[in-house]
Amino acid sequence: MHDLDRIARWTRDHLDDQLTDLRRLVERESPSDDKPLLDAAADDLYALLTERLGEPDRTRRHRQDGLGDIIEAEYTGAGAAPALVTVVGHYDTVWPAGTLAELPFAVRDGKVTGPGVFDMKAGLAQGVWALRALRALDLPRPTVRFVLNGDEELGSPLSRPFIERGTEDAVATLVLEPGGEWGIKAGRKGIGIFTVTAAGVEAHAGLDPTKGASAVHGLAEVVGQLTAAADLERGTSVNIGMISGGTARNVIAGRAECLIDIRVTDRAEAERMDTVLAGLYATDPRVTLTVSGEWNRPPMTPGPAGRELFALADAVATAIRGPLAELHVGGGSDANYVAALGRPVLCGMGATGDGAHARHEHVIAADIPDRTAVTAGTLLRLAGA
Structure with missing residues (x-):
């Protein structure tokens, strides 16, 4: 046999x-x-x-x-x-x-x-x-x-x-x-696990709307930039898995963050997404962004x-x-x-x-x-x- x-x-x-x-x-x-x-x-x-x-x-x-x-x-x-x-x-x-x-x-x-x-x-x-x-x-x-x-x-x-x-x-x-x-x-696929943290300026949403700079609003812009960078034809997906931030309905948020999962098929796409992460911005300059995390697994x-x-x-x-x-x-x-x-x-x-x-x-x-x-x-x- x-x-x-x-x-x-x-x-x-x-x-x-x-x-x-x-x-x-x-x-x-x-x-x-x-x-x-x-x-x-x-x-x-x-x-x-x-x-x-x-x-x-x-x-x-x-x-x-x-x-x-x-x-x-x-x-x-x-x-x-x-x-x-x-x-x-x-x-x-x-x-x-x-x-x-x-x-x-x-x-x-x-x-x-x-x-x-x-x-x-x-x-x-x-x-x-x-x-x-x-x-x-x-x-x-x-x-x-x-x-x-x-x-x-x-x-x-x-x-x-x-x-x-x-x-x-x-x-x-x-x-x-x-x-x-x-x-x-x-x-x-390679896996990237990242967190974007937005820091703004707290203020009363009704009394002082111009004195505040919303971290939540800034983070919403970031979410749009990240999801626009996904390219499924090249095998790159971006998922915003969790969003948190703010303290109350009538407070302009001073802090917010989102948890991100990125999947790529090759190193070139990982490098492209690194460039995207480095270039994230909020239109209000008073909102600052910090990106933390890493490529947990290479492709x-x-x-x-x-x-x-x-x-x-x-x-x-x-x-x-x-x-x-x-x-x-x-x-x-x-x-x-x-x-x-x-x-x-x-x-x-x-x-x-x-x-x-x-x-x-x-x-x-x-x-x-x-x-x-x-x-x-x-x-x-x-x-x-």
Whole structure:
């Protein structure tokens, strides 16, 4: 039997075991802002790794204050001079503690539900079982370095340098974020998170209208300038997510601010939007504007090495089930950081489903084994087999 057929049959035969591990991960709640729960989730995730794969050959846990720790666990490959592949995933979720009581883990009508099941605890389970499949079938495999973090939903403020260092000597990086239907995410937008603060001059709106300079009015002008700069044909979107300001109906506002989300497909658009942000103005010179924030994630744009990696995974998927869709999406992930360094990376190696960050979050149960098999087969091919 062809190696990829053997892998697919094995992962299908072990679907119940994968669901058992997925349930274990989902029922260990891990909101991004709850350090005790994150620590407990990291403990259990490491325990799961060792139970399914044995003690890592090299491991480090990077302790973090306030946010989730970073786990690095490396398993030496089998074969002639095995290459290194880094597998990245996050165990934190957007769901607050107690959500599990409202949305318990369940498998019903072919869907697996529970907080964080799609984004991205199914991917974590699949990554473990992909390597387990190769070991169980005694197939060639690369050295696999897991880099697992607990702050991705916050933009990976602490784990980014560990991810960058953990991928620098790898021939490829596979990110276990959820996929889309039978596809893998080969491109993601860059994300800018900014705040514009307007400072005006307070005055009585009726008695002294000319003595005041409204921060709210100035900010309204800024909103128009920002939304006019969006260019969806070039892949650039601008969203004003929140506006606040003023103190009372009859007071000319002395302060106002807005929270901005900008998505871009390439660096040139990021630079253009930097120019827009630097040039924001209010027509009343007494209103001053301050822009704060940063480009939280650079664009993930596949280069030649990234396209070659996608072709390899596509060939594996085609042999197992069918050609992969090459997906380019607006959301960001830790894959953005790897791609920005010019390193080959694929994102969306995890589950098929829907509802990330939504109460209808779910995973398609029947797809779990085949997507696990694609990850395992990609590791096999990266080992040179």
